[in-house]
Amino acid sequence: MPTAPLALIAELTHRCPLHxxxxxxxxxxxxxxxxxxxxxxxxxFQEAGRLGSLHxxxxxxxxxxxxxxTELTKGARAAGLYxxxxxxxxxxxxxxxxxxxxxxxxxxxLSFQGSREEMADEIAGAPSHAHKLxxxxxxxxxxxxxxxxxxxxxxxxxxxxxxxxMVEELAPDRVExxxxxxxxxxxxxxEALLPTLKQVEKSQRxxxxxxxxxxxxxxxxxxxPDYYARYxxxxxxxxxxxxxxxxxxxxxxPCHAAGxxxxxxxxNVRDHSxxxxxxxxxxxxxxxxxxxxxxxxxxxxxxxxxxxxxxCQALLLTGNAAATDPVCSLAPAHDVVEKIVARVNEGExxxxxxxxxxxTNWVYRPNPR
Amino acid sequence: xxxxxxGALRLQGTGREILERCDGQRTVQQIVQDLQKLYSAGDPxxxxxxxxxxxxxxxxxxxxxx
Numbered sequence: 001m002p003t004a005p006l007a008l009i010a011e012l013t014h015r016c017p018l019h020x021x022x023x024x025x026x027x028x029x030x031x032x033x034x035x036x037x038x039x040x041x042x043x044x045f046q047e048a049g050r051l052g053s054l055h056x057x058x059x060x061x062x063x064x065x066x067x068x069x070t071e072l073t074k075g076a077r078a079a080g081l082y083x084x085x086x087x088x089x090x091x092x093x094x095x096x097x098x099x100x101x102x103x104x105x106x107x108x109x110l111s112f113q114g115s116r117e118e119m120a121d122e123i124a125g126a127p128s129h130a131h132k133l134x135x136x137x138x139x140x141x142x143x144x145x146x147x148x149x150x151x152x153x154x155x156x157x158x159x160x161x162x163x164x165x166m167v168e169e170l171a172p173d174r175v176e177x178x179x180x181x182x183x184x185x186x187x188x189x190x191e192a193l194l195p196t197l198k199q200v201e202k203s204q205r206x207x208x209x210x211x212x213x214x215x216x217x218x219x220x221x222x223x224x225p226d227y228y229a230r231y232x233x234x235x236x237x238x239x240x241x242x243x244x245x246x247x248x249x250x251x252x253x254p255c256h257a258a259g260x261x262x263x264x265x266x267x268n269v270r271d272h273s274x275x276x277x278x279x280x281x282x283x284x285x286x287x288x289x290x291x292x293x294x295x296x297x298x299x300x301x302x303x304x305x306x307x308x309x310x311x312c313q314a315l316l317l318t319g320n321a322a323a324t325d326p327v328c329s330l331a332p333a334h335d336v337v338e339k340i341v342a343r344v345n346e347g348e349x350x351x352x353x354x355x356x357x358x359x360t361n362w363v364y365r366p367n368p369r
Numbered sequence: 370x371x372x373x374x375x376g377a378l379r380l381q382g383t384g385r386e387i388l389e390r391c392d393g394q395r396t397v398q399q400i401v402q403d404l405q406k407l408y409s410a411g412d413p414x415x416x417x418x419x420x421x422x423x424x425x426x427x428x429x430x431x432x433x434x435x
Contacts, residue, residue, distance in 0.1 A: 006377070054370065054377050082372040107374045145374055173431040174374065219431040 001288055002241060005278060007055035008048045008081070009245040010041065011256065012072070016062040017090045019125030019364040020113065022151055022186035022193060025061065026259050029368040034249040038068040040270065042075035044246060047274040049079030053244075056081040061248070061368075064091030070103045077104025084109065086149075089135040090128055097142060107145040109176070110136060114156040115166040123155065125364045136170035146172040152203070153180045153193040154344070155360075160206045168218065175218060177207065179225040183257040183312060188363040194344045200228050227337055231302060232309025232325035239287035239311060244278060252277045254284060257312035261321045287311050292322055296330050373432045383408075387423055388433075397424065397435055 014029035036044070045056060056076040063069060064087055076083045084107040085100065097108075112132055113120035120129040139146050148167045152160065160177070167175045179200075180186050180193050195203075207222045214220065226233050236243050236255045245253045250269045253259065259266070264283045267276075278284055287307075290298060297308035308314075309325020317326045317336050324331035371378040371388060380388055386407065390400045401420050405413045427433040 054372055055375075084374060106372070109374070147374055216428055219429070 001279075003279065004051035004275075005048070005053050005244040006237075006242045007057060007244075008045070008053050009057045009059060009243060009256070010044070010063075010072075010076075011245055011247045012041070012058055012060050012063045012066050012069075013248045014061040014368045015065040016060055016088070016365075016367065017065070017126060018062065018088050018128055019366070020151075020185070021123055021125070021189045021362045021364060022153065022180040023365045024181070024184045024186065024256050025365060026184055026257070027188075028259075029061075029365075030248040031368050036246075036248065036250050036269070038071050038075075040250065041072050042079075044269050044274065045072075045076040045079040045081055048244075049081055051275055051278070054082055055084060057084045057086055059086040062088055062090060064088075064096070070096075070099050073100055073103040073105050082106050087111070088124075088128060089132045092135055094138055097138065101142050101144050105144055107147065108139055109147040109149050110139065110172075112148060112150045112163075112167070114150070115159060115163045116156075119155060122362075123151075125362070133166075133170075136172070140171055145174075147174045147176060148172045149176045149178060151178050151180060152195075154195045154199060155192065157195050157199040157203050160203050161210075164206070164210045164220075168214070172218065174221065176221045176223065177203075178223040181223075181226070183260075183316065185363065185365045187316060189360075190340070191344075192360045192362070194227065194340065195225060196345050197228065197341075200225060226309075226313075226325075226327045227341055229327060230329050232306050232313075232328045234306045235310035235313070235325075238307045240278070240284040241288070241307075244274070244284075252281070252284075254287075255312065257316075258283075260312055261315050287322070294322060294324060296332075297324050300330065371432070373430075378432075383419070384423060387420055391424075391433060391435070397421070 013035055014025055015032060063085060066072065073083050083105050085105055086109045089110050110132060113123040113129065117129040121127050136148065148170055150163055150167065156163065182190050186193060204224065207220060211220050240254045245256055246269055247253060251266045252269060253266055264286060266283050267281045290303060293303060293308055297303050309328055311321045313327065314323040314325050315321040318333045323333060326333040326336045328334065371380055386404060387400060390403060401417045404420060405416050408416060424433060424435060428435065
């Protein structure tokens with residue numbers, strides 16, 4: 001067991017001006033009044049730095065919703081952490097970006113919901129696309145690493161080529177093309193988001209061609225949907241192996257979704273040191289090692305590569321957090337995923353998509369009080 | 370440690386010697402010559418090839434520009 005997390009995910013707030021239909025925030029969000037203070041966060045960063053963590057990922061909700069973000073950046077930098085801002089860009093101006101970079105911000109990851117304004121704004125639940133495009137050009141002028149993150153799914157995968165062209169014009173160092181993963185709000189909207197097999201196969205070809213063309217200029221990291229994979233992802237690099245997430249109210253979690261797992265007590269940074277939580281707490285110990293693994297994982301050659309997949313996904317799809325991740329072709333509950341995939345591939349999605357977005361009853365996340 | 374978005378590289382030995390010389394001033398050729406002097410017992414052509422290959426890998430990952 002590593003003695004410290006490699007990176008700290010600082011989920012600074014659940015407040016956000018957007019309402020993306022695939023949001024990974026929990027369905028029950030932390031209220032504004034319960035958020036950690038500036039001093040509390042800075043203490044957490046100092047502990048993380050002393051423990052040996054290297055990165056701090058500022059996320060949310062929308063981290064820019066924190067008025068003290070510049071102080072938080074200074075605090076994380078002073079603690080020896082590489083600061084990464086994961087943002088929608090809403091709330092970012094030239095002046096604010098300059099202040100953040102001056103305070104020690106190393107990397108900005110800017111999200112896009114697509115290449116077409118009307119659909120992007122519908123997915124985000126608010127006008128946002130035009131502002132993001134302007135921001136992309138602004139970020140390039142600062143001495144900061146720049147990644148564009150585009151979330152893809154059934155509604156926009158057909159024009160992935162167009163999306164990549166849009167990203168090229170923004171000239172980031174790197175683009176992450178991330179297929180939706182089904183937790184939180186994304187799971188509520190899964191029927192309209194899960195791509196068809198044809199879409200996934202075509203997208204892989206489009207990405208390969210773009211990678212060859214852009215080698216050395218822009219790095220492409222493509223995250224395929226695990227519902228179509230043969231084996232599961234090594235979620236978070238394993239439970240409590242690489243990453244620790246602190247939620248807006250100070251709860252320490254091994255990932256953003258683990259709150260759905262019943263029977264676990266997640267300790268709070270207000271009550272315990274990071275070191276104790278990481279090394280000793282029952283929640284972080286729960287799925288470490290191999291003793292908890294069921295068959296086929298326990299004797300599977302891949303158990304040290306993918307750790308049996310994602311605990312939260314196992315819980316959400318089978319009701320049992322200790323089950324083999326059902327996306328695995330060897331999982332006893334694999335038929336659960338097969339049924340979902342079959343429905344998407346048989347239904348209206350199999351028809352030729354029209355140029356006009358098909359009206360969908362999206363479930364939008366609210367803003368916490 | 371060399372840190373970059375979502376990753377880190379622990380630098381040791383020659384990798385570290387090369388990266389430490391990526392200072393925005395030196396050319397690749399100067400770095401090669403430095404290392405050839407540092408590892409004077411080594412084959413100069415091999416050192417040049419390895420420096421080029423190392424930098425190319427990091428360039429493709431968008432960690433280093435030259």
